[in-house]
Amino acid sequence: MSTDIGLDLGTASILVYIKGKGVVLKEPAVVAFDRDTEKIKAIGEEARLMVGRTPGNIVALRPLHEGVIADYSVTEQMIRYFIQKAIGKRSYRKPRINVCVPSGATDVQRKAVMDATYQAGARSVVIVDESMAAAIGAGLDIMRPCGNMIVDIGGGTTDIAVVSLGGVVESSSIKVAGNDFDEAIVKYMRKKHNLLIGDRTAEEVKIQIGNCYRRNDDKKMEVRGRNLVTGLPKSIIITSEETEEALRDVTTQVIEAIHEVLEKTPPELSADIAHRGIVMTGGGSLLQGLEELIEAKLGINTLIAEEPMTAVAIGTGRYTEFFSPKESLTIN
Known part of the structure; x- marks a missing residue:
């Protein structure tokens, strides 16, 4: 039997969502690499505990930087390890995998993520925009003709988007998170x-x-x-x-990016956002006081999604329930 998987390739953490089971795995996106033997010593939580505490020959590195692949071969091995850990050896067919990338990722970066996922053992791969995945995972009704604003603050990037009728109207992705x-x-x-x-x-x-x-x-x-x-x-x-x-300078940059997206948003959708508010997801949204700061600076009601840490993974896994794979980047 084949498994449908949603993979949230975050700069800080990797989350794996399996259809019918929910988020089954969440581990740090860290790999401990031995320079002498050129072999991986540990992946995930075990590798995170080594950060800053390794001898000269072992380096604890993050193969994903600002939401995109920085080290291709290590990323491929890391994806394979997490997929096998999530589904075990029971699956007889290769899994179908949806992978999310930051909205600002280039075609080359998206292709690198797709190729690495295929090499890690996927049967088919669908690339999903992080902001759309966050909107689905946060429970927003993205198919209705009304404006929803989503702000996803991850480890490496902050993705901001206004979503309506199943599409992104305005978006921005900044490398501040x-x-x-x-x-x-x-x-x-x-x-x-x-x-x-x-x-x-x-x-x-x-x-x-x-x-x-x-x-x-x-x-x-x-x-x-x-x-x-x-x-x-x-x-x-x-x-x-x-x-x-x-944190003042960094949070100001996030608020300015949200402001810029709001400035470009059509007036009818702006009215919807003023009524419905801004929804925040991602681990960065849990920073104490950020919700109140955005409200104070922009004058728009702001709330954090019910499960901010797992919203992107859930949305990535559920993406094909809303859109057919033909409408996205996919190779069979």
């Missing part, structure tokens, strides 16, 4: 506290106390790193108010 939030925290800690921290620590700060809209309840967290003056280990206490300052 969750990883840039982490990077902004690393830069802030270096500049303000002379403390060098790693990406994993920055991510923990973002999740625990990260905030981009001022509140009365100020959270605190102890952060450990290396003192850039003495070179010795050091720990300090930082507050959520400081993270608001650290």
